[in-house]
Amino acid sequence: MSLLHPPAGFPAHLVFFWPLIWCQVLLLRAAVRAAYGSGVQYHWSVSPNGRVFLTSIDWMPSQKTERRALTPSPYFNDRLAAACDGRAAAPDYASLQVPAGVPVLAAPMRQPMSARPRTQDLPLPET
Numbered sequence: 001m002s003l004l005h006p007p008a009g010f011p012a013h014l015v016f017f018w019p020l021i022w023c024q025v026l027l028l029r030a031a032v033r034a035a036y037g038s039g040v041q042y043h044w045s046v047s048p049n050g051r052v053f054l055t056s057i058d059w060m061p062s063q064k065t066e067r068r069a070l071t072p073s074p075y076f077n078d079r080l081a082a083a084c085d086g087r088a089a090a091p092d093y094a095s096l097q098v099p100a101g102v103p104v105l106a107a108p109m110r111q112p113m114s115a116r117p118r119t120q121d122l123p124l125p126e127t
Helices: 012-036 078-085
Strands: 041-046 052-058
Touching: 012 041, 012 052
Parallel strands: none
Antiparallel strands: 041 052
C-alpha cells in the first residue's frame, strides 16, 4: 500500500480516488499517533463514498495503560454528575459551619419601627 498502489481488496470504484483516500489515511494516522502515541494498532475502513474512518483501536499488553484524558467521563457534565451522586440534593448553605460561640437559635430581637425595612418602597415582583 502506497500512494500509487491501493491495498489488496480495495473497491474498484474507488481506485480512481485512491490518492485522495491515501491523504485521509495519513491524516488519520497522524491523529491516532498524536492522541494515543506511536505504535498503537488501529484499523481503518473506507465508506462507499470514499470517506476514511477509524473502526477500532487495539490496546496491547506491552503498551502503557490508557490515558485518563482520553477516557470518557461517566456523566456529560458536572451538574448531571451532582444530580446523580446526591451533591445537588442539598443546598450549598447546608454544608456551612457555624462559628463557635455564636448562638444558633437566638430569639429574634425586637426592632423599633424606624429600624424595620419599609416594604412600601420595594418594587412589585415580576410575574
